[in-house]
Amino acid sequence: MSLQCGIVGLPNVGKSTLFNALSNAKAEAANYPFCTIEPNVGVITVPDERLLILENLVNPQRVLPAVIEFVDIAGLVKGASKGEGLGNKFLANIREVDAVIHVVRCFADDNIVHVAGGVDPVFDKEVIDTELQLKDLESVDKKIAKVERTAKSGDAKAKKELNTLLQYKQALESGQNARSVDVSKEDKEAIADLHLLTVKPVIYVANVDEASIHTGNQYVDALSKAVQSENAQVIIVCAALESQIAEIADPEERQMFLEEYGLKESGLSKLIKASYTLLNLITYFTAGEKEVRAWTIRKGFKAPQAAGVIHTDFERGFIKAEVIKLKDYQQYKSETACRDAGKIAIEGKEYLVEDGDIMHFRFNV
Incomplete structure (x- = not known):
């Protein structure tokens, strides 16, 4: 089961640093490093302590962990919904992924230019949200025009569908993402064929400086408050530190490095596990002399x-x-x-x- 998480973010927020850290990250077993399918797609193993337990018990010839794909999606600029910059490619790439990892800058550094002139994670989030919402609104409006005609003829199913579409339209026009609209599973079918961009599950990655990896900072607090209505998770990661961790091949050395910073596991490990949960995935195992293997299925x-x-x-x-x-x-x-x-x-x-x-x-x- 091949599932993809798309990494998005404005320029200079640490998106590429994070993706590159993922690319360099050595898997739990040295035999299974990250591999690149395309320049911007990487297959990354899902950290799972249970595999090690089974490996020690079974002593198989090989161990195969579960994997998840991460896609580094082309940077977005204001106006992407109208095709500005790499807008069309960016939106097409998001449409294809199962979940979105939205990287937001939560650190101050005079040496790294910010596109808006200052660090403001809520503004960053809103720039990308607005572009995606505008594209979704376009899709919803087109469908409303179609369904409206049938609803006017008295068709009960079309009336119900129209009512749901109008709820999404209202939310998108008021600057909310489609995922925050509270409708039944059955009513969600009204928008299923539209493959809306803002309906996809999301994790927000607050990219912080080293001093804020344990406690967060005022930027993280502002971001957490801004995403409350979406019931979305915010994960604190220091992309610069993750790059250093990713370059350490020896597991013991890596563990020592993490302990120096008071970390139980890397931010990337937390992100990969959270992505797995976000996609509603679980793991079962097969275990024999030839191989111990983790298999990914939906809950x-x-x-x-x-x-x-x-x-x-x-x-x-x-x-x-x-x-x-x-x-x-x-x-x-x-x-x-x-x-x-x-x-x-x-x-x-x-x-x-x-x-x-x-x-x-x-x-x-």
Whole structure:
């Protein structure tokens, strides 16, 4: 399951520094470094301590972590919605990603020019929001014009759809993002075909100086207040520091470096995990002598759907799933011992896969 997070931000906010740090970041296992698909797309492993636990228990030939794609989206300028700068490319790229990582400058530095003449994270956020909202408004207006005709003829479904579209129009015109509109899941179908830019889930990355990595600062406070209505997460990262961390290949050295700064994990690690959660993803594992592997699925997948991520034949011919919980694997040390202790559950087609399940599928095609 290939999912993408697009990194956006105004010029000189630290967007490229953050992406470059991600590009250089060594994965938890040295065999799986970041790789580049295109100049601006990178595949990054999802940090997961459970893989190490399984690796030590199973001693496989290889370990394959879950991955997530990050896209460094072309910088945006005011007027992008009208095609200014790289506007059209920028908007097309955002339309293709599953979630948005919005980098906002929350540090003062006279040596780094700010496009607005001074550090103002709320202004930065609003510049990008406005461009995306204008594009979304254009899409909503076009659909309203179509639906209105049918609604006037008395069509009940069209009337309901029109009502939903008008709610989105009102929100966008008042400077709100589409994701802040509170409508039912069913009503959201009215805009599903529009692929609105501001409906995508978002994480705001407050790029701070080293002094603010633990406590934040007045800029972070202002940003956090500004995003409250969207129920969005703000993650504090020092992109300059992350660049240094990313260059340390040795895991022990990296850990020592983090400890010097009083950090349990890098900001990038927090960002990758948060992106995974934002996309409503969970992980299950397969474990054998050949490989221990993490598989990415959406929360709510049933066993056959989870099996289908490995191969469509697994889903088509699904018979049953054998499931071991990680705590049981840790306690009994092997699959055989878990079987002897009655700790392998046999699950059918309706089983909802849980995060961390260790699974083995039986199928027949």
